[in-house]
Amino acid sequence: MLPKVNTMLYYHIASSDESEAAVEYKSRIADEEEDGLLIEYPLNEKTGRTKRLYLGDEMSVFFVEADGVKHYFDSHVIGFKEDGVRLVKIMKPDPEKMTRVQRRSFLRVPAELELAVKISGKGRFVCKTDDVGGGGISFLYREPQGLKSEDAIQCWLLLPYKNGSVDHASFTAEVVRIKELESGRRQAMIKFIDISDSERQKIIRYCFERQLEYRNR
Known part of the structure; x- marks a missing residue:
């Protein structure tokens, strides 16, 4: 199952700084294109601040279905788009490389x-x-x-x-x-x-x- 428009994504952004790499961000999928997902700028829930992303930034992502099942995948920033607000374009996940985990179970x-x-x-x-x-x-x-x-x-x-x-x-x-x-x-x-x-x-x-x-x- 691929994430859809309005789905909330949660992710860690790759960084050589340990404290930064440990921060979890979230943002909504605003739109979808053939090769990518357009997401809002990531928000750090603890501080309320947005995170600036750059072309090529790598991230570990997951989203949650209504029944609590989590889907994990890797992605990276492939572009940006202006649509009233600035959106970040990330690579769509490959369904074959996504990891699915049932609620209350641990991989x-x-x-x-x-x-x-x-x-x-x-x-x-x-x-x-x-x-x-x-x-x-x-x-x-x-x-x-x-x-x-x-x-x-x-x-x-x-x-x-x-x-x-x-x-x-x-x-x-x-x-x-x-x-x-x-x-x-x-x-x-x-x-x-x-x-x-x-x-x-x-x-x-x-x-x-x-x-x-x-x-x-």
Whole structure:
């Protein structure tokens, strides 16, 4: 499903500045042309200020259907148009490369990211994730760490984005299951039990960038 005129788009604009890349903007689709969508200038909801865009600016975009399903895609600025107000023209998404996510579900992607884990009363260790999602992750580690099912752990996850910026997400999680692998390592599957919306959004953003990267290969 492609977005239609009057649909509200939400997006992050690629930037080498970490704080700028983390800002979410929104704007309405004002018109449609054969090769592009004409959108109003993006608005930062927190500050109420509009964002000036330039030819070639890249963005990660999503829109939401009435039933709560989200559609994610990558786009970039391909031009501008004066129509009473100045509009920005962005590339139409390729339906085959869009990612669709049901309400209350979170995409999981395979990823080897650095994760710091702190177990209450048992110290801390650094390991690598096996997969990452908006509802939880799994990671690989070696004993002895004293980790067991139902443990509550504090975690700090390193998130490198495709624009070159790096961010961290912190959260409290519960160990759901531990599996011993043939390699001698163990795989811990954890679910988030205390994570802010902003921290979860950082992880979700990373997941969708990875998913779009796989689809573009």
